[in-house]
Amino acid sequence: MSSRMLSETVRRHLQMYLVLGSVNCLAEPGWVVQQALAGGATMVQFREKGRGALTGAPRLELARRLQDQCRRVGVPFIVNDDVELALELDADGVHIGQDDESAASVRERIGNRMLGVSAHTIEEARRAILQGADYLGVGPIYPTISKDDANAVQGPIILHELRKAGMDVPIVGIGGITVDRVEEVVRAGADGVAVISAVTQAEQIRTAVEEMKKKVVLSIKSPGVSQKL
């Protein structure tokens, strides 16, 4: 596959990207993932961290179970932070941030698996791309309740700035994104939304995912200022 086709595939996987760990979920995580997949989630990230997170064998068992659910419906399963775990599971990819192992080193270790890197500035974005990132996670776009050590809120303007700087890489917005904010995020330049609480704490998970995905797809079809430049 050409690199252009690959990046279009990654872009589609970013449309409705569920990020979760057991601590985020009101219901049993397997149920959450099942409902999210039924609603059309396009990618799932296993992010088992924070107070009360599972460790050791229970963590591995949960990861395997969620990965299996994703495999059955052909949705990529990404592991947050932990390259060892990703390799052990033969996961589809890894997501790392600026405080994690360098993107260049992770790229060497994971071969052609998908590599997502968090970026907060144009400089970080450029470096991540040079080091082999397939997509960027940009945020927090809005205030978030799901990450204690999150960077300062950036607002959708950061997405616009990245596009204006000529960055054509697949980008997903993250942080405080709710169904009402999807359109603004995509119109500012994101290819999709990465979401924890708006899905894991929803009363109707399947409906929440369906609604968010529908808004992403509609907003991509009627692009905002950034994509027209």
Ligand SMILES: Cc1ncc(COP(=O)(O)OP(=O)(O)O)c(N)n1
């Ligand atoms: C899609 C996506 N974007 C950003 C992040 C945040 O990654 P990071 O900055 O490494 O923070 P932690 O998630 O590890 O706490 C993400 N996980 N996913």
Ligand SMILES: Cc1ncsc1CCOP(=O)(O)O
């Ligand atoms: C992991 C992460 N990285 C930046 S904000 C965030 C948390 C996103 O969670 P929520 O969608 O609940 O705001």
Ligand SMILES: [Mg+2]
């Ligand atoms: Mg990280």
